[in-house]
Amino acid sequence: MTQLIGLTAGLLTTIAFLPQVIKTWKMRSAKDLSLSTFSLFFVGVALWLVYGVISNDLPIILTNVFTLILAGILLFFKLKFK
């Protein structure tokens, strides 16, 4: 049960950024998004990935690879669309 809650939590906080990627792509606008937020978040998720690799923890690696890709796309959109 505890593990199921953890897995659901990880799944939700990972896929959460997909609708933002789709919305920003469609609107071609990232004016309201904070550059600091997505920069800090990108570096933080990258460090979670490093942590997962060092700890050899597959769930941490998998969720953070996916989140890193989404966060990277959002950071790129922010710089591109302003």
Place this chain on the structure above:
Amino acid sequence: MTQLIGLTAGLLTTIAFLPQVIKTWKMRSAKDLSLSTFSLFFVGVALWLVYGVISNDLPIILTNVFTLILAGILLFFKLKFK
């Protein structure tokens, strides 16, 4: 060293949302923010908190309490400012 990376990662992914809260408050605009993203993220972080409480894991509890507050404020702003 591994623990330091994990702590830094947790700190960054938590404080990351603070500049977004400040920016959205100042601009009074959340048009570009995805409601689905912040709804899913809020529920996901709440589940991480439940997971932390059940697992009696203080770092997970602390980081997710703070992130939950920030995510809750952003969700409120999104509904308030549109």
